[in-house]
Amino acid sequence: MARTKKLLLAPALVLALSLSACVGQDDKDGPVSEENSPQEALDLAKKTLDETSGVQLELKAEDLPANAPGIVLTGASGVAVHPRAFEGDIVASLSGLTQNGQVVAIEDTVWVKIALLGNAFQELDPGKIGAPNPAQLIATEGGLSDLLVSTGDVEEGDSVRGGSNNDEVLTEYTGTLAGDDVTVLVPTASGDTFDVVYQIAGNGELRSMAITGVFYADTDPMTYTVSFDDYGTTQKITAP
Template sequence: MSHLPHLRRTAAAAVLVITAAVGLSACSGDDGEPAGNPSADTDGDGVSPAEALGFAKTRLDETSGVRLTLATEDSPDADAFLSEATGVITADPPAFEGKASGSFGGLPADGVDIISVDGTTYVNLLGSFSEFPLPECVPDPAGLLDPDTGFATVLTAADDVEAGEQQRGGADNDEIFTPYTATVPGTAVTNLLPCAPGESFQATFDLDDDGLLRNAEITGEFFPEVGEVTYTIAIDEYDVEQEITAP
């Protein structure tokens, strides 16, 4: 009896094992730590977690715009809170166009069309847009890309940053993300939600192979006397160019 079929199966199995081993090693550095984007290496000594987050902030500072979602699955008992905002933010000029849900002055709102441009926010509540003064605890989404006061400031303000093991993600599970856990001071989180009273927050930042921030999860006291709430930021697209004008 020929042993050729058996040999073929053995060879095929060996190829699969080798391929899997190569694929796993490609997701980490030689020392077992996740490999960072080489562009983030500022001192020639490898990419540290702090350098990785610094590069991610720089990339956000440089982008023309992003398409993102800011959301929480929690339901804080607060008169004004943002449960979800999804849409496009442009950097120059600062503007936002999308939808928002939450509670505004104690009134619930779901999927409301919002445009923010030139420092004025317009909301379509009754079939047409009108100017809407944002509550104190609801940030102007148009300003979230500002290099000095936008949400990216939490990246460079983060302390005790540690890199985790790379993992697959994305819409088709075909992307590689490196998670970075960190502690973020409350002074930086107020750039995301102005009324956050917490002194420190726990965060996880997921960076892709290009060093871009793709997901962020931040947990802490975002509202007075409410307890911990978790907000997530998912960035679906960078370098978005969209003209946003007042309605």
């Protein structure tokens, strides 16, 4: 009888251990807030982004004003690596006309291929059209990571699920940014202050930042969201 009970208990024990392992895998990264104050979490996120070899980066515009002046960057996606370089696709708008294009940026030189400007890659000063230098976005100085340590009124928000398989616990942090700080994203940003929401994974990786405010003069507030994934990405980026 005792042997029979052991045989019956064995499958149940295996099942329990398997379920426990699955739960552990789903929760492999607990909230970054467990061991860090809000400012410590943002400091860790900057350090993690600054020290990685590269990331997959995506930028999206929400509630873009119809009367935004000139050529406006509405989206971008690609690989950003250290030292300063970027290669990927962009979406731009001019007076409501949307165009897809390609961009390569190495240090301070940017090449763009988009129908609005021609059918071949050409060098472009993105600042002249109010766009950021994509190579600067993850620069260790003067890049988006600087915003993490420049944020004022930082408060911890909710914990949410995220990641490519929804298997990460992300902690949200809210705060404010000075208008001068966000010019790394939109050089013409005209608002005095901007609201920001960060999502940070348990391992200290910044997953996204959403910045809301008046980016273009005499327009309503809008939001730019930048997402970061695949930390440790490597890619050799060369001039087109």
